[in-house]
Amino acid sequence: MARQFSISRLPGFGAIALLTFVLLYLPIIILVVFSFNENQSQSIWGGFSLRWYEAAFDNQQVRDVSIRSLWLALVASSLATILATLAALATTRVSRFKGQTIIYALINQPLMVPEVVTGIALLIVVAFIKVQTGYTGMGYLVLAHTAFCIPFAYLPIRARLETMDRTLEQAAADLYASHVQAFRYITLPLLVPGIVAGFMLGFVVSLDTVVITEFVKSAGQDTLPTYMLGQLRRAVTPEMNAIATLFLALSLCIVTLFFLVTSKRG
Amino acid sequence: MSEPQPTPQPEIEITGLSKVFGQGSAAFKALTDIELNIRTAEFFTLLGPSGCGKTTLLRVIAGFEQPSQGSVRINGQEVAGLGPNARPVNTVFQSYALFPHMTVAQNIGFGLKMLGRPADEVAATTADMLKLVQMEAMADRKPSEISGGQQQRVALARALAPQPRVLLLDEPLSALDLKLRKEMQTELKRLQTETGITFVFVTHDQEEALTMSDRIAVMSGGRILQLGSPSEIYNSPSERFVADFIGDTNFLKVKVVEALTETVNVRLPGGALHSARLPDGLRPAAGDDVSVVVRPEQATLGDGAKAHLTGTVTNSVFFGTDTHIHVNLEDGTPFTLRRQNAGNTAPPAPGTMVGLTLADGALQVIRE
Numbered sequence A: 001m002a003r004q005f006s007i008s009r010l011p012g013f014g015a016i017a018l019l020t021f022v023l024l025y026l027p028i029i030i031l032v033v034f035s036f037n038e039n040q041s042q043s044i045w046g047g048f049s050l051r052w053y054e055a056a057f058d059n060q061q062v063r064d065v066s067i068r069s070l071w072l073a074l075v076a077s078s079l080a081t082i083l084a085t086l087a088a089l090a091t092t093r094v095s096r097f098k099g100q101t102i103i104y105a106l107i108n109q110p111l112m113v114p115e116v117v118t119g120i121a122l123l124i125v126v127a128f129i130k131v132q133t134g135y136t137g138m139g140y141l142v143l144a145h146t147a148f149c150i151p152f153a154y155l156p157i158r159a160r161l162e163t164m165d166r167t168l169e170q171a172a173a174d175l176y177a178s179h180v181q182a183f184r185y186i187t188l189p190l191l192v193p194g195i196v197a198g199f200m201l202g203f204v205v206s207l208d209t210v211v212i213t214e215f216v217k218s219a220g221q222d223t224l225p226t227y228m229l230g231q232l233r234r235a236v237t238p239e240m241n242a243i244a245t246l247f248l249a250l251s252l253c254i255v256t257l258f259f260l261v262t263s264k265r266g
Numbered sequence B: 001m002s003e004p005q006p007t008p009q010p011e012i013e014i015t016g017l018s019k020v021f022g023q024g025s026a027a028f029k030a031l032t033d034i035e036l037n038i039r040t041a042e043f044f045t046l047l048g049p050s051g052c053g054k055t056t057l058l059r060v061i062a063g064f065e066q067p068s069q070g071s072v073r074i075n076g077q078e079v080a081g082l083g084p085n086a087r088p089v090n091t092v093f094q095s096y097a098l099f100p101h102m103t104v105a106q107n108i109g110f111g112l113k114m115l116g117r118p119a120d121e122v123a124a125t126t127a128d129m130l131k132l133v134q135m136e137a138m139a140d141r142k143p144s145e146i147s148g149g150q151q152q153r154v155a156l157a158r159a160l161a162p163q164p165r166v167l168l169l170d171e172p173l174s175a176l177d178l179k180l181r182k183e184m185q186t187e188l189k190r191l192q193t194e195t196g197i198t199f200v201f202v203t204h205d206q207e208e209a210l211t212m213s214d215r216i217a218v219m220s221g222g223r224i225l226q227l228g229s230p231s232e233i234y235n236s237p238s239e240r241f242v243a244d245f246i247g248d249t250n251f252l253k254v255k256v257v258e259a260l261t262e263t264v265n266v267r268l269p270g271g272a273l274h275s276a277r278l279p280d281g282l283r284p285a286a287g288d289d290v291s292v293v294v295r296p297e298q299a300t301l302g303d304g305a306k307a308h309l310t311g312t313v314t315n316s317v318f319f320g321t322d323t324h325i326h327v328n329l330e331d332g333t334p335f336t337l338r339r340q341n342a343g344n345t346a347p348p349a350p351g352t353m354v355g356l357t358l359a360d361g362a363l364q365v366i367r368e
């Protein structure tokens, strides 16, 4: 009897798997470990301490950029989720139309266009508007992040709509619900896990992005990632490790929540 | 043969209805020239094999599909352009389509809530419905927490709660096991009689159709082939398809020897003469070759001299209450007869020559 094919029996599988995990996680582990280092070295362990965390919390700049990052992620992913929900409804709850595939591609543009290209394009437009209007507020970042987050929010919402049993909406209409009522009482409640997942994905993406922010921000509009990048160009202290570790923990929490929400059976 | 037409307005009146899906070369005609009057408070069944257009016809009545041609009137009102939510019709879906995020009680009350009825009325009617389908104990469960048979009852209660004029049921029992199905058949019939609501019931199960319906429309290929009471459909099938689809049937080729007003006299394969009934609108002349059908219980093993048909027994199959005896007629046509076991002796052994006697009125001429 031939044994079932299994990739784990291929020669070298174990070694490659191990190498992959080391590459993925070793740098992160080192980063986290040295965030608790007593002295300022990134390579010599001087004992456990929370001094770099204290330093980070005491640093007014860190607090400012963190709050700006969270605020921006919240606003942008909220807007993106609303727009993505509308787009998902428009692309799944109408009869098939010509050019539907093109619409999908257009909505998902940020997934395909290199981030740096989007960044440069935004930079040019933003610069033009700045010159014309003189406005230099957070509006540019909000718009840029919103646009960038839409496809990430759109994908889980659309997936949820496509797998939803359409006869449920028909049953609602049969039971005298108007279009609005059928949406309010049937489609929307069943869509909530998709919307929450879309929001969280958008939130993480907005929190993470460096390139878009770097190109679009005006002076004094650093987000946490662009601030860290700026600091690293000068001196690397374990304070950065501490900030990075906290940032990592936050992202992990959101991603875990995302998996909990999406794997919960509706 | 046709019964007196009722003078009151039909509950549902369908005229010249056709439904085409798709366009151009991909166009598919799912319904062709449907003419149908469904009477108030009757148990009406659409019977036909899978893919014959039963669901499509229900969906047109419910308002989920627009007819390509023809009109649908419900209680005298033309419903073209009315959405499903504006028709006094409720559907029990084949998949039940219970709202998974609502409790049993919320599902049942949904229709009344959408109609804007006050909360106390919704609660009272929901309680009545729960009682009607014996689901009081499950009111606060979610659909995923009850069995298939219970989901079926909830779907029924949900559709009945707004007291529609017509209830449309799309193969509601097909997902249930045999025992539960029999129970629900009785239950449905009881509910229909109690509520006086017109039921339009879809099934591909001929036995279910025969036992439950006041009238049956037999469908095939998007057309209605025959419409009548269960006994009319069973005893006087007008077409080969209907005779074949409903019950077991023997087909015989015969020659018309004399055409009377309501019947014809025909010569059977062995030469014997017998009277045969005619379907509406078919008037064969003397000398025509026609096909007739005979139900297996209409023939008895008889005396060779008086027999209408003779043949050789090929085998017998025991079915408990009765035995099916398979015979090859002299010209080679297979023929099955059904004999009650009570009081009868053992069936004749294979190879035995037997005579078959046909009951009066056993023969029905069919359209090919």
Ligand SMILES: Nc1ncnc2c1ncn2[C@@H]1O[C@H](COP(=O)(O)OP(=O)(O)O)[C@@H](O)[C@H]1O
Binding pocket: B021, B022, B028, B030, B048, B049, B050, B051, B052, B053, B054, B055, B056, B057
């Ligand atoms: N939306 C549709 N588009 C194209 N063809 C359809 C559609 N709905 C049904 N049909 C076709 O119409 C025919 C009748 O379908 P249906 O009414 O569901 O049959 P039944 O309920 O009797 O099994 C089938 O051949 C089916 O493939």
Ligand SMILES: [Mg+2]
Binding pocket: B051, B054, B055, B056, B170, B171
């Ligand atoms: Mg069907």
